[in-house]
Amino acid sequence: MTVAGFPIWQQLIQERIEQALGSYLPAADSPPVRLHQAMRYVTLGGGKRVRPLLCHAAGEIFGAPLAALDQIASAVEMIHVYSLVHDDLPAMDNDVLRRGKPTCHVQFDEATALLVGDALQSLAFHIAAQSIPNVTAERQLDMLALLANAAGSRGMAGGQAIDLAATGQSLEIVELEFMHVQKTGQLIQAATLLGAHVGGAHPDELHNLGRFANRIGLLFQVIDDILDAEASTDALGKTAGKDAAANKATYLTLLGSKPARAFADRLCMEAHEALSSFGDNALRLHQLTDYIVVRKN
């Protein structure tokens, strides 16, 4: 059997996720119409879907059913999308461009953007609570707790709070790392672990994937920092140069360009190493790791 190349696999999963998200979101003509239109506007038709790709790639190690992975990956992606909508609000990053389109509060209004984020978070947990074939209800409760923890004040929302407090402050590299582990790392780790849970992974396997995801989360952020400084707004689909404009500490400002690239290389190597026990079954995770490094947006 020949295995499809990475770009083909990536596109296949992205299409599956687009379809799944569309089916979970309320119809655009069901009331409240404006809210549901806005929920679909921010969720559909864009994004790299890095978290769903990680979820699928991890699940494939264990031969997890694709439909079950679509389900849990959709829940994770909705948590991610809600955080983008709230982060873009005037009280936070005050951004006007996201995934190449006007941000939610620009296209609709602030109150709608606030409610869109709130409702997407609820919907994510609703999806994650629907029964998953071959997954015991006990394991699914653990998965829900994992997702809730990754999203909350000790995860993503907490990282955002640290980020806000740190803007304009000088940070140590360990503080920067702590912030990113919370702000983006935990949800990336959750996406990976949830995919493995769907496949019935054992504790030692989850442990190794947790180590992998920790490196991937940081790697993703280091590359993000480099792209923010070096790529164009057009290429990114979001405002470039925001970190410098906001006087934010980044891996680039703390380390410099060449050491930041070297740090990324080391994280990339450690991520690959963490997958060693899975052999060829981890092909997609290896490919995803390389993709995260070479991506242009």
Added chain:
Amino acid sequence: MTVAGFPIWQQLIQERIEQALGSYLPAADSPPVRLHQAMRYVTLGGGKRVRPLLCHAAGEIFGAPLAALDQIASAVEMIHVYSLVHDDLPAMDNDVLRRGKPTCHVQFDEATALLVGDALQSLAFHIAAQSIPNVTAERQLDMLALLANAAGSRGMAGGQAIDLAATGQSLEIVELEFMHVQKTGQLIQAATLLGAHVGGAHPDELHNLGRFANRIGLLFQVIDDILDAEASTDALGKTAGKDAAANKATYLTLLGSKPARAFADRLCMEAHEALSSFGDNALRLHQLTDYIVVRKN
């Protein structure tokens, strides 16, 4: 055995809930400190705890363990508190007073208030996903789905969107009812049903409690409308006269004062009737129904 009077029972449950909420919330000195302080500021030390009281009262019909009821009631209350924090934001109701204290964005800042709401919602689902003695994991997943649905775009967040869209518009009474069923009714119903689930209620029992909770939800809102117009800011602990100032349709403006009171009386009677099959076991729900009518804030 003598049964404690309602005020004593109410205070006992309120104290239990205060304690439970405090134990579930991250410590005020754990990072991110400002976020955790703000989460505790908005959640602790105030509020009538109507939803936890309903949850306990419904659970007591079936002899549910109090600690398990504390757990699920805390999850519901956190969903409620997060919605208050977001509703008070300048982009929404722009309010400065809540439970007799400055609102979160006034006491802290807008970005913190946004994240407090987000993190409280995550924490609510984290609490609801922790195992509950004597409740099967399958039932608990159903309970999580119920809570998520009540909070989302077809429940509380959706009702808030309809409310925003309706401000300044003329509404029919059926539209007003639809808005309130979503905005407050569904979470009140969820609180009641979740308490019953913890006690192992059967489908027909849940059905009757659902009917009860539907009437209670509307009753609560009619009385809220009357209090907003007739009580003082001091007595309410939140800004009085907001509906009129915002030119909002309310039961009072649509029906007039006397018919609104008569409507409340009818709802109150129907709520009591819906409990008939539970006999004396529903004592606390009967008492709560009367309390909702005579409350002063």
